[in-house]
Amino acid sequence: MRCDGLVAEVQDWAAGLEEVHRRIAGAFARAEPRARVLAYLRGLLGQLERKNGWTLAETAGEVSPDGMQRLLRTADWNADAVRDELRSYVVERLGPGGILIVDETGFVKKGTRSAGVARQCTGTTGKIDNCQVGVFLAYATPAGRALIDRELYLPRAWTDDRDRARAAGIDDAVPFATKPELARRMLTRALDAGVPADWLTADEIYGQDKRLRVWCEQRGLPYVLATRSNDTVATVDWRQRRVRALIAEVPAEAWARRSAGAGAHGLRLYDWARIKLLAGSTRAGRAGCWPAAASRSPPKRHRSWPTTSAPPPHRHHPRPAPHRGRQPLAHRGMLPSRQEQAGLASYQVRDYTAWYRHITLAMLAHAYLSATRATAEKGAWQPEPTSTSR
Numbered sequence: 001m002r003c004d005g006l007v008a009e010v011q012d013w014a015a016g017l018e019e020v021h022r023r024i025a026g027a028f029a030r031a032e033p034r035a036r037v038l039a040y041l042r043g044l045l046g047q048l049e050r051k052n053g054w055t056l057a058e059t060a061g062e063v064s065p066d067g068m069q070r071l072l073r074t075a076d077w078n079a080d081a082v083r084d085e086l087r088s089y090v091v092e093r094l095g096p097g098g099i100l101i102v103d104e105t106g107f108v109k110k111g112t113r114s115a116g117v118a119r120q121c122t123g124t125t126g127k128i129d130n131c132q133v134g135v136f137l138a139y140a141t142p143a144g145r146a147l148i149d150r151e152l153y154l155p156r157a158w159t160d161d162r163d164r165a166r167a168a169g170i171d172d173a174v175p176f177a178t179k180p181e182l183a184r185r186m187l188t189r190a191l192d193a194g195v196p197a198d199w200l201t202a203d204e205i206y207g208q209d210k211r212l213r214v215w216c217e218q219r220g221l222p223y224v225l226a227t228r229s230n231d232t233v234a235t236v237d238w239r240q241r242r243v244r245a246l247i248a249e250v251p252a253e254a255w256a257r258r259s260a261g262a263g264a265h266g267l268r269l270y271d272w273a274r275i276k277l278l279a280g281s282t283r284a285g286r287a288g289c290w291p292a293a294a295s296r297s298p299p300k301r302h303r304s305w306p307t308t309s310a311p312p313p314h315r316h317h318p319r320p321a322p323h324r325g326r327q328p329l330a331h332r333g334m335l336p337s338r339q340e341q342a343g344l345a346s347y348q349v350r351d352y353t354a355w356y357r358h359i360t361l362a363m364l365a366h367a368y369l370s371a372t373r374a375t376a377e378k379g380a381w382q383p384e385p386t387s388t389s390r
Helices: 002-025 033-044 055-060 067-075 080-092 162-167 179-192 210-219 243-248 336-341 352-378
Strands: 098-110 118-123 127-141 144-154 197-202 221-226 231-234 241-244 256-261 266-279 289-297 303-307
Touching: 002 033, 002 080, 002 352, 033 055, 033 067, 033 352, 055 067, 067 127, 067 197, 067 352, 080 127, 080 144, 080 179, 080 303, 080 352, 098 144, 098 162, 098 179, 098 336, 127 179, 144 352, 179 197, 210 289, 231 243, 241 243
Parallel strands: 098 197, 197 221
Antiparallel strands: 098 127, 118 127, 127 144, 221 303, 231 241, 256 266, 266 289, 289 303
């Protein structure tokens, strides 16, 4: 009986992956890359220690990595169409009313030729390192969480040197964009596609960008964004005040202690309070002021999380965003073993297009694992109808 159950589980797993493959089939112009991408996904979901062109090709029974490398670099298929189908799949499987999470993570690299590589700060190692930095958008509900969009951050050293950029496959039309600008780009796609998110959260890199906060207000997206204690905000009397000064004026009885979940050393406890601030923009039918949630955590480290609405329901209570040097939020929101299984960081590509293609397929593999786990916890697996949206 145990053997029969294991066989049935494997069959369900294979059927589910083939269903995901059918959903993205329309993004591939030819049969060869359409078939090979299924082998690529199977390899990403396998137990390989490293998931690169050689190991994925060997798992697929191919004698060289040429086919897998061609899939990522020159084959005719649309990674953005796969991303859009991935986003729809995640929302269908994890359900509505989720949280959008923006954060970046670094991929440590050697050399100088990989697209976007530079010495830059990364939470992956907790220091300045030679790496690529990807900015990610995740969708999380009580059922699970998964990445739904991605952008590669290109430092000015790349966008100002067009010869170097072209050598890495970066088109002349690709401009410099800050990380908050990349975040707005992904959030626009998500909201335009109708992702049913209740609110957005991100760390201080994004919270300090006032244009992002105003954009959220204009789009009617509530947010919980960290900002540094030395940032300035506008109070209801139209004064510019530093965050640390406002937090210092909050009376002791106004603070409420909440858990941000378990950490390596037990529960991560933060004190929360609300301060009313001036809105960065107004919309018809909305008040011109918005509350801010302030958080403090020992020893005397202060930050604030401005938000455009009343505190979310308990099931979506804000969790403090990570500070630099901590594991990035996009990774902290996933089980590390699953991230490694999906091969998100196990790649050996230098080309700009290849980066997007590998990362998109790794995100799809991880989303499949998250959705499968969410479905298993609710009951027997049932395949969803194939989506026709592209």
